[in-house]
Amino acid sequence: MSDEVSPQAPKAEGPRTSPVSSWRSSWRRFRKEHQWTRWAIPLAIVVLAFSYPWWGLEGPLSFVFNDGLGIDNDTLFNMSIYVMLALGLNVVVGYAGLLDLGYVAFFALGAYTLGWFGSGLFSTRDIHFLDTNAARLPGIHLSFWVVVLLAGAVCAFAGVLIGWPTLRLRGDYLAIVTLGFGEIIPDIFRNGDDIAGHNLTNGVRGVTQLDRPGFGEALNGATGGILPVRYTSLELRPWYFTVLTMVLITIFVNLRLRDSKMGRAWIAVREDEIAASAMGVPLMRTKLWAYAIGAIFGGFAGAVYGSFINGIFPVSFSFQISVIVLVMVIVGGMGNIWGVIAGAMLISWLNFRGLDKIGDWLNGAIPGSGNDIAISKYKFGIFGALLVVMMLFRPEGLIPSARRKAEFAEGEGQATLYDVRT
Amino acid sequence: MATAETASRPALERRLPISQIVLWAVGLVLAALIGYWLIKNAIDSPDRFLEVTLIGVTNGSIYALVALGYTLVYGIIELINFAHGDNFMLGTFQTNGIVNDGTFQIPFFPTSFVLAIPLAGSSAGQKIYTIFMCLLFSMLFCMVINVSIERIGYKPLRNQPRLVPLITAIGFSFILQDVGLIWKGAGPQPLPNILPTGTIFSWRAASYAWDDFIVIAVTIPLLIALTYLVRRTRSGKAMRATAQDMDASSMMGINVDRTISFTFALGGALAGAAGAIYALYIGTTKFDLGFRLGLFAFTAAVLGGIGNLSGAVLGGVVLGLIQAYTEGFWDARWTTTVVFSVLIAILVFRPSGLLGEQVPEGQ
Numbered sequence: 184m185s186d187e188v189s190p191q192a193p194k195a196e197g198p199r200t201s202p203v204s205s206w207r208s209s210w211r212r213f214r215k216e217h218q219w220t221r222w223a224i225p226l227a228i229v230v231l232a233f234s235y236p237w238w239g240l241e242g243p244l245s246f247v248f249n250d251g252l253g254i255d256n257d258t259l260f261n262m263s264i265y266v267m268l269a270l271g272l273n274v275v276v277g278y279a280g281l282l283d284l285g286y287v288a289f290f291a292l293g294a295y296t297l298g299w300f301g302s303g304l305f306s307t308r309d310i311h312f313l314d315t316n317a318a319r320l321p322g323i324h325l326s327f328w329v330v331v332l333l334a335g336a337v338c339a340f341a342g343v344l345i346g347w348p349t350l351r352l353r354g355d356y357l358a359i360v361t362l363g364f365g366e367i368i369p370d371i372f373r374n375g376d377d378i379a380g381h382n383l384t385n386g387v388r389g390v391t392q393l394d395r396p397g398f399g400e401a402l403n404g405a406t407g408g409i410l411p412v413r414y415t416s417l418e419l420r421p422w423y424f425t426v427l428t429m430v431l432i433t434i435f436v437n438l439r440l441r442d443s444k445m446g447r448a449w450i451a452v453r454e455d456e457i458a459a460s461a462m463g464v465p466l467m468r469t470k471l472w473a474y475a476i477g478a479i480f481g482g483f484a485g486a487v488y489g490s491f492i493n494g495i496f497p498v499s500f501s502f503q504i505s506v507i508v509l510v511m512v513i514v515g516g517m518g519n520i521w522g523v524i525a526g527a528m529l530i531s532w533l534n535f536r537g538l539d540k541i542g543d544w545l546n547g548a549i550p551g552s553g554n555d556i557a558i559s560k561y562k563f564g565i566f567g568a569l570l571v572v573m574m575l576f577r578p579e580g581l582i583p584s585a586r587r588k589a590e591f592a593e594g595e596g597q598a599t600l601y602d603v604r605t
Numbered sequence: 606m607a608t609a610e611t612a613s614r615p616a617l618e619r620r621l622p623i624s625q626i627v628l629w630a631v632g633l634v635l636a637a638l639i640g641y642w643l644i645k646n647a648i649d650s651p652d653r654f655l656e657v658t659l660i661g662v663t664n665g666s667i668y669a670l671v672a673l674g675y676t677l678v679y680g681i682i683e684l685i686n687f688a689h690g691d692n693f694m695l696g697t698f699q700t701n702g703i704v705n706d707g708t709f710q711i712p713f714f715p716t717s718f719v720l721a722i723p724l725a726g727s728s729a730g731q732k733i734y735t736i737f738m739c740l741l742f743s744m745l746f747c748m749v750i751n752v753s754i755e756r757i758g759y760k761p762l763r764n765q766p767r768l769v770p771l772i773t774a775i776g777f778s779f780i781l782q783d784v785g786l787i788w789k790g791a792g793p794q795p796l797p798n799i800l801p802t803g804t805i806f807s808w809r810a811a812s813y814a815w816d817d818f819i820v821i822a823v824t825i826p827l828l829i830a831l832t833y834l835v836r837r838t839r840s841g842k843a844m845r846a847t848a849q850d851m852d853a854s855s856m857m858g859i860n861v862d863r864t865i866s867f868t869f870a871l872g873g874a875l876a877g878a879a880g881a882i883y884a885l886y887i888g889t890t891k892f893d894l895g896f897r898l899g900l901f902a903f904t905a906a907v908l909g910g911i912g913n914l915s916g917a918v919l920g921g922v923v924l925g926l927i928q929a930y931t932e933g934f935w936d937a938r939w940t941t942t943v944v945f946s947v948l949i950a951i952l953v954f955r956p957s958g959l960l961g962e963q964v965p966e967g968q
Contacts, residue, residue: 352956354767355767359948509775560786563782565783566776566779567776568780590766
């Protein structure tokens with residue numbers, strides 16, 4: 184591996200030019216010559232994404248996307264949520280190189296923040312702030328948008344709180360500690376219906392009847408009915424547009440962070456912690472920022488997800504979710520935003536609809552199989568196999584960033600496990 | 606590596622004290638409170654305390670067997686073998702098959718091999734024979750699985766960054782779980798109790814039964830055998846050498862690949878034995894049992910000092926006690942939280958574990 188991709192190798196006229204790489208280099212030249220592609224391509228993708236309900240759900244291509252691939256409103260929403268989660272985890276795992284096996288904790292915390300500040304859970308309280316419910320309900324009801332921001336803040340705080348004692352650990356020890364937190368936090372929510380006599384989370388029954396996003400009468404009137412008063416479970420497009428906007432914000436923040444001073448510090452820490460520290464990168468602060476920012480996106484996604492599902496249950500936040508999000512980041516290509524998005528869309532589609540669809544196709548294609556092939560039942564085994572195969576044959580992911588690829592080719596990473604021996 | 610670390614050390618030591626002091630103060634206060642709570646419980650109801658302690662030691666010896674598999678593998682290639690817990694689960698399934706059907710089964714293969722007489726109304730001798738068969742074939746089965754995983758998955762990745770084999774291990778964990786799911790189905794898999802259940806001794810309300818004793822009576826010879834293997838035999842010597850320095854050992858003529866496979870075989874055999882004992886003692890198994898139990902056992906390994914064999918045994922027993930005290934005197938709902946809090950506390954306060962790590966040197 185290492186002698187194939189050595190830094191001295193000529194880049195352009197290498198002896199082995201596969202069709203893909205020649206295609207790639209000519210595409211790169213085209214992009215260089217035509218500057219308008221810099222804004223036209225992202226714009227086209229954004230327009231395509233926002234107009235999906237008109238060309239994919241119904242309309243010309245619905246027979247492929249809605250009927251064939253099964254990407255309906257629910258799946259679309261879930262895919263977008265998971266793109267957000269994957270982008271958040273990408274900051275932690277991809278940029279800063281901290282393996283986080285408990286990311287689901289922040290997803291859960293975000294959802295429960297909505298439970299605390301946007302539902303009838305504390306029904307003896309009567310606190311309202313710009314909420315868009317039809318009637319004045321008992322409980323704490325803040326405006327949904329405030330709650331989303333609050334969820335991000337709570338998760339960032341929790342991230343710092345968790346990270347402060349543990350981020351000194353490295354590599355697999357950190358992975359285990361984050362896994363521990365990923366198990367503890369849902370466990371606390373599960374048992375939280377009786378903490379010193381207080382019901383904080385409603386236990387295994389979960390929190391239901393959550394507030395939905397909405398813009399209120401005033402904004403609805405001012406925009407001529409474009410912004411809905413409140414979202415409903417019947418009209419799902421506003422949900423999709425909301426989460427898509429959030430995904431775009433996440434992408435934007437990810438991109439800007441990657442090229443910021445902090446982003447370069449993350450990459451330096453990922454590549455060689457000791458060298459980065461010697462160059463004056465404050466290790467703890469850099470890692471804590473990565474952890475906190477990753478947590479924020481988990482919190483955002485959790486709040487929106489909880490509202491959409493209209494029920495938060497401790498069982499929905501299992502270790503498997505952490506691993507699925509990790510699979511997305513790894514399959515796509517750690518550290519590369521476009522790879523992670525592609526990985527997240529692929530894996531979440533497989534997770535929510537794809538495996539069912541593939542099972543259906545197999546049942547139809549193999550005569551006499553009836554409905555016996557239920558491969559979605561074994562999806563975790565399939566994801567596990569995917570992880571193993573990826574790690575064996577392409578550990579840098581499908582669309583890796585050039586830098587990450589070089590790191591893997593170099594085979595670095597035989598670092599010590601913790602900084603301070605006590 | 607060594608020079609770089611010494612160079613960065615003074616800066617770190619200058620910066621850390623305040624946070625370290627706060628952490629240690631919190632830790633000591635917590636430890637004192639827990640100590641007070643335990644002593645209070647022991648004085649209030651000594652018989653109950655004894656019974657809970659015995660349960661803890663019994664469960665702890667099962668954890669110890671599984672933890673040894675983690676610690677052996679970690680000691681030699683510094684990999685957290687996530688698939689180990691699920692390997693243990695497959696061991697419980699194998700025992701389940703032997704006790705229920707009297708056959709040795711291979712997942713995905715329709716043929717099975719008759720080993721024992723199905724149990725209805727069997728004599729004591731037959732029961733002993735069945736227990737022996739359960740142990741033997743679960744050990745063999747898990748050994749083969751562990752070595753195959755090492756050969757397929759971990760061996761090609763030995764020179765990759767450490768996260769790569771770790772993620773592979775998570776992948777194998779999911780695969781093994783689904784092997785169990787396809788093999789026996791999603792529900793709990795009960796098996797008849799064939800261990801004797803008579804009481805050995807009792808004191809007030811506390812009593813100690815034969816099946817508790819058998820768990821320990823099977824575990825201790827296994828531990829002695831393992832200690833002998835690692836301390837006294839050539840393969841054990843090769844293992845210790847490889848754990849210390851892989852390159853140097855290969856230069857000294859040790860077949861490193863074979864030694865690593867041997868370590869995985871040992872770990873697998875211990876997981877199989879633990880699986881057999883667990884299934885016979887608890888009387889029911891499930892396909893997703895391995896994940897949680899595996900993590901608990903890993904916690905035990907970290908608790909004792911990962912890479913340290915006697916540490917893993919001590920850690921297993923301590924973890925069993927922690928679990929038993931939590932469930933006996935507080936609330937079983939909080940076991941997971943308590944165990945993982947212990948794991949985090951150990952990693953934060955004393956990453957080298959109770960007995961300290963013996964294996965990694967010069968890193």
